[in-house]
Amino acid sequence: MKKILLVLLMILFAMPLQASDKLIQFIEYIGADYKSAVAEGQIINAAEYAEMVEFASLIPPQLPDGNAALLQQSELLQQLIKNKAEPADIQQLTAKMRQTIIAAMPQVALPAKIPDLQRGQALYQSYCAACHGANAQGDGLAAKGLDPEPTNFHEFERYEARSIFGLFNTITLGVEETAMTSFSYLDEQSRWDMAFYVGAIASEQVELSNTPTSLITRNNIQMLLTSTPQDVKQQYAEQGEALMAVFRQQPERFFSAKNTDPLQVANDTLSLIIPQLEQKQYDQAYNLAVAAYLDGFELIENNLAAVDLTLKDQIENKMLGLRQHIKQQAGLSELTLEIQAIQQLLSQAEAALDNSNLASGNVFLLALLILLREGLEALLVVAAIYSVAVKTEQPALKRSVHYGWISALALGGLTWFIASYVITISGASREMTEGYTALIAAAILFYMGFWMHSKTSNEQWQQFINTQVGKALKTGAYFGLGTVVFLAVYREIFETILFYQSLWLQGGAAHQMSFILGIIAALGLLAILGIGLFKFALKLPLKAFFGSTALLMIVLAFVMTGKGIAALQEAGVIAINQLNTPTISWLGIYPTVQSLAAQLILLVLATVILLNQRKQKTLA
Structure with a gap:
């Protein structure tokens, strides 16, 4: 079961393997500078062309293992360079390669502070102006005789082919066999400041009146850091060009964007x-x-x-x-x-x-209902499993339940901190986390529901106690139920945090007390409901207890299946075929073929298993 939990956690939180920063640098460098080496099928700068050939040959050894598509693209790149292809073809291919690698990378660590272009300019004058020139036109006193020549950062075509992340890598790593040395000895923030400064120079040629203000959010920082202006223009047309220019010239508008x-x-x-x-x-x-x-x-x-x-x-x-x-x-x-x-x-x-106007009463009611709705689902799971632990006098199961909800609360607190002060969790990431968590919990609940249903008689339970419990305590089999508790509680905490963040901002400072009182009232109601559920369950005879708890777990599996499919549909992971049927969100029923089909399959499977268990009891 521990191995299963490890797999589940990997599904939820695993990050893809990191691609080499130098690999990104090579690809961007070729895309931006190839036009200086070849024009109309002829070599116009032998040194630049030799550099293109060399850098292209260095790409395949650094590609991640097993990525056949990228390997094929890198081989095509070498062939195109050898054939002295048109710069537009090289730019198109390198852009595709770079986007593929960026998509497979974990998120780039953001600058610790808002990039400071004035500080970046001062650092540029100290470390870069000698070669690149005081005005960044590639005409510094030390530039004479350098081959290739230092970059002219006013060159718009080159600006369009470089990302801020690529510039940061070049500043950090340098460029092999050129005069561009590594500045890795500078602190990371200084390198970000320099990257933003040089990356913004040519953007002054862009008209900013088309900027889509709704996209000036923290959500878009990752995308804008790792994309080139060409990438963003392709996605958002002229608005994308303006968006990138604003990001490079005024990064504070994105890093401080919250409301x-x-x-x-x-x-x-x-x-x-x-x-x-x-x-x-x-x-x-x-x-x-x-x-x-x-x-x-x-x-x-x-x-x-x-x-x-x-x-x-x-x-x-x-x-x-x-x-x-x-x-x-x-x-x-x-x-x-x-x-x-x-x-x-x-x-x-x-x-x-x-x-x-979100009056105080509305804020109070919303804060209460959000937590009450999300908390009730988690409470039903916790109460059902903990009641089993008490009824069957299994201390190991009690501990597993406590470990589950305490871990979920701790991770929920960490999630709130990260979502409030470190990064903004994107909508797709949020829904994928909720969706996969719900489906994993549904599968385990479904299994446990029928396991409990098979123990509804005293004889069967005593037989189970005599033959299995000792083994379960030694092997930690109850750890799986602790996992269900963790998943159920964390999923609801995760969703509550994000809804509460929006409500907190919408309500404003004037209604913060109503917001807090709503939370307190919801917690009080959940405590009363939890005590009531727990005491009622313990008073039931063993057969009725196991039967009702099994039914509850199967119903919860049904609800979580619907919610999990719906969340993955909202994230764009699962296709959507809409039906003209009502939504019953508290039962996890949504008007799509996919969610209803998944729930129907669960019901059919439940019926088959139930009939099979009854048949076995009759034969026994």
Whole structure:
């Protein structure tokens, strides 16, 4: 069971293997500088061309094992360089390679402080101006005779092909067999400051009036650090070019961004979908539709539900349908009308929330209901399993339950700290964590429910006690139930934290006391419900106790299956086929073929197992 837990934790929290920073540097360097070596199929700078050949040959040995696609691309890159291909072809291939490697990397560690361009300029003058020139035009006093020549940071075409992360790597590692030495002896923040300064120079040529303000959030820092201006322009058209320029010139706007209106984020992100659809970029359009929900509307839906539940459900279903229709590559006019309809509904939601003004009573009620709803699901699991421990007098199981919920609370506290002060958890990451956690817990609950159902008679239980409990205590088999407790409690804490962050910002300082009182009231109600559930369970006869607890666990598995599938659909992991059926969220019933099919399979499997157990009891 410990091995199983390890696998589960790896699924939830594993990070991909890190790609070499030098690998990213080589690929970006070739993409940016190849045009200085070859033009119209002819070598125009022999030294630059030799460097391109050398750097391309150094890429394959540093590729991660087993990545056949990247290896094939690196071999194609070498062949294109050998054939003196057009710079546009090289840029296109290196951009694709770089994006593939970045996608497989863990998140880049963000600068410890907001990048300071003025400090970066001062550092540049001290360490870089001798070669790159006082005005960063590659004409410093030490530049004479250098081959290749130092970079001219005003060159716009080169700016478009380099990411801030790539510049940071070049400053850190240097460039082999050139005059560009490593500055790894400088502290990390200094290297980030220099990277932002030189990376922002050419961005002054960009018109900033098209900047999509809704995308100026901490959520986008990772993407903007590791993307080139070409990447972002391809994703967001002219708005992307402006977005990258603002990021490089005014990074403080992103690093300090916290209080972004979720409805505005949803509305603006939906607007970005239409240009993607016009270019038939359906994958990009789908990702934006997912982001409009996860990073926008979902963060405000609890507040809206307290004011207008019908409108909240209407918007949620419309956004679900939009994602489905984009996947099906519906017509541009149809999808445009859908987007406009959702934006009109979002305007209605904004008006409804403005009129309600989130009075103290609303903030109190929302804080109470959010915690009560999420906490009740976790409480049912904890109470059911702990009651089994008490009823059967198994101290090892008691300890496992306590380890489970205490660990979940501790990790929940750490999650709150990280989400508040370190990073912003993206909507997709949030839903994937919730989805996988729910499905793992559902599987274990389903198994335990039928295990308990098979022990509903005194004789069967005593036989189990005599033959299995001793072995279970020695091998730690009860650790699995502790895992269920951990998963169930942590999933609800995780979701509660993110809803509470939104409510805290929406309520403002004036309603913080109402917010706190709502939490206290919810905790009090959960304590009363927990005591009641626990005492009621202990008064039941053994057969009724095991039967009812088994049924509860199977029902919870049914609920978590639906919620897990729904969360993965919201994250874009599982496809969506919408049905015209009602949503019953407290039962985990959602109007999609995939979630209902998964729950139907669970019910059929439960029926088969139940009939088989009854048959075995009859024969016995």
